[in-house]
Amino acid sequence: MPYSWTTADPTAPTRELHLWPHQSLPPTGFAGFILATFAMILIPLLALLGSVLLWGLLPFLMLAVGGIWFALARSRRNARILEILTLTRERAHLVRHNPNGATQEWTCNRYWATAQMHRKEGPVPHYVTLRGGGREVEIGAFLSEEERIALYQELQRDLRPLPR
Structure with a gap:
């Protein structure tokens, strides 16, 4: 309890x-979740390596990872x-x-x-x-x-x- x-x-x-x-999410779990999310978002981008489309999608995918990081960090801060x-x-x-x-x-x-x-x-x-x-x-x-x-x-x- x-x-x-x-x-x-x-x-x-x-x-x-x-x-x-x-x-429910300790600091190591927080870092692991952000890293796993980042890795999973990069997997579909491997097919786009060397194309101009990669640079068009990359900012939006990084914005998504940043949004997840911000939301989880804010939740942890509010729980102190x-x-x-x-x-x-x-x-x-x-x-x-x-x-x-x-x-x-x-x-x-x-x-x-x-x-x-x-x-x-x-x-x-x-x-x-x-x-x-x-x-x-x-x-x-x-x-x-x-x-x-x-x-x-x-x-x-x-x-x-x-x-x-």
Whole structure:
């Protein structure tokens, strides 16, 4: 799953939950895909070697490879999101690092922090939010539906105030 707790013990005094979007294409796969696309586009051009038609088609084929590279690179850049939920005995603190470098923060007394699941009302099915401190913030909206359901169950269990 694209999230993990730093400590497995839910009764630990301080715990951190790190969430990130799933990256199905690692950097080596990205380079391999661009190279394979480039090679496959060049195969039909072998028949045109030595003709003027090659130079007429080549810019458009290179534009297609460049477009694929741009689209995949943009998708990877937009998926650079990291959410960190820190739970201490007294506080629940959520920090979201956005792809553009901006940071969003939410802090609440752990006693009042609750996880909410909006099964149909949210922008995605089983939309999970944290409520407390007079605000409601989303968490893990980029996760798959099954992952959001599992995250909600874990948050329900772990947001309970710890015994003193």
